[in-house]
Amino acid sequence: MLIGEFAKRVGVSTDTIRFYGKVGFFSSSRSENGYRHYTEKDIETADLIASGKSIGFSLREILAFSQEMTDGVLDHARAQESLQSKINLIDERIASLKRVRKLAQQQLDYCRAVEAQELSV
Amino acid sequence: MLIGEFAKRVGVSTDTIRFYGKVGFFSSSRSENGYRHYTEKDIETADLIASGKSIGFSLREILAFSQEMTDGVLDHARAQESLQSKINLIDERIASLKRVRKLAQQQLDYCRAVEAQELSV
DNA sequence: GTAAACCTTGGAGTATGCTCCAAGGTCCAG
DNA sequence: CTGGACCTTGGAGCATACTCCAAGGTTTAC
Structure with a gap:
């Protein structure tokens, strides 16, 4: 096309x-x-x-990843290493996201608590 | 300082x-x-x-978020709404990350399977 | 055969997030 | 009172990821 x-x-x-x-x-x-x-x-x-x-x-990172997805068949050791490190990086990002999520949740809970207190006064 | x-x-x-x-x-x-x-x-x-x-x-997003963390005490409704939407966005990102993680894991498993097969031939 | 709707290239411009000067003012130790 | 380590500003430059031209070739439809 x-x-x-x-x-x-x-x-x-x-x-x-x-x-x-x-x-x-x-x-x-x-x-x-x-x-x-x-x-x-x-x-x-x-x-x-x-x-x-x-x-x-970044696009370059995605390009490298997509080439490994294709070349994986040819160069196992390298592809496996790189895929594993990518998985580790993703796990770190997930952990980071969860930390910030917790922060936001706490702030939200705090907002709600203050609001409830104000209503009861 | x-x-x-x-x-x-x-x-x-x-x-x-x-x-x-x-x-x-x-x-x-x-x-x-x-x-x-x-x-x-x-x-x-x-x-x-x-x-x-x-x-x-982005820095602008972080700036908006950090201002809400501070102003939250003053403008509950708005801050709560924004914090909730931020939490939703984070949840979406976590889901996206997990999808790509799965893709990478599958590719890694495939690499290992091919390798094992080659060794046994 | 010509108009519309495609496609091509190269180059300029934009936003984000820095990074690196140059030229100069401030502060403190000996 | 001078040297070195700070600080200031403005502006240029860079990488990433587009986005938008201008000028021109191609294809299709009537």
């Missing part, structure tokens, strides 16, 4: 798709007139970019 | 502290010679910035 349809399907602009291409994502096949072509695999890649971005990874 | 000591205590550069100040963080009191002064409360703010950044919030 061409860039317009592809961009629409993954929900971003064509400029963004071209930018991701420059970074190194997607298959980069072209027709004779120079038009870019995208496949279903590229849709998966775009979904991975969206997931990665939503959890705070 | 002055900016150098403050920056050292929170573990960032003086440039970064001045930048955070421009964004709107910290008490912004000065001595007669124009030197900035920082308090223990500013240390807490700096810690909040570090936490917020580590979980992917």
Whole structure:
């Protein structure tokens, strides 16, 4: 499929798709007139970019990760090491998020307590 | 305390502290010679910035959040609403992280399975 | 054959979050 | 009273991740 349809399907602009291409994502096949072509695999890649971005990874990090997902078959030891370190990083982020969540929850509880007290006075 | 000591205590550069100040963080009191002064409360703010950044919030978001933590006492309804939406957002991020973690774990398991198979052939 | 709707490139511009000067004022020790 | 370690400002520069042109080629439909 061409860039317009592809961009629409993954929900971003064509400029963004071209930018991701420059970074190194997607298959980069072209027709004779120079038009870019995208496949279903590229849709998966775009979904991975969206997931990665939503959890705070940079495009370069996501690119490295997506290449490991593909190359994993060829270079086990390396891919396993990197995947494990990524999992550890994700676990750390989850722990961080839970800490801040607790902070916000405490503040919320405190707000509610003060409010209840004011009503009873 | 002055900016150098403050920056050292929170573990960032003086440039970064001045930048955070421009964004709107910290008490912004000065001595007669124009030197900035920082308090223990500013240390807490700096810690909040570090936490917020580590979980992917922008400085402006963290600023809004930190102001709600302070103003919460004054404007309950608003603060409660905002804190609740922040908690929801954090829950979503945790869910996203867990999804990507699962993906990475599956890939890791797959890598290991292929490796085991190769060894047995 | 021409208009609309695509596609191409290169380059400029924007926002965020720093980082690094340069030029100069302040403070304290010896 | 001078050197060194502080502090100030303004402005430039950089990386990331887009976003928006301008100028032009291609394809399709009438």
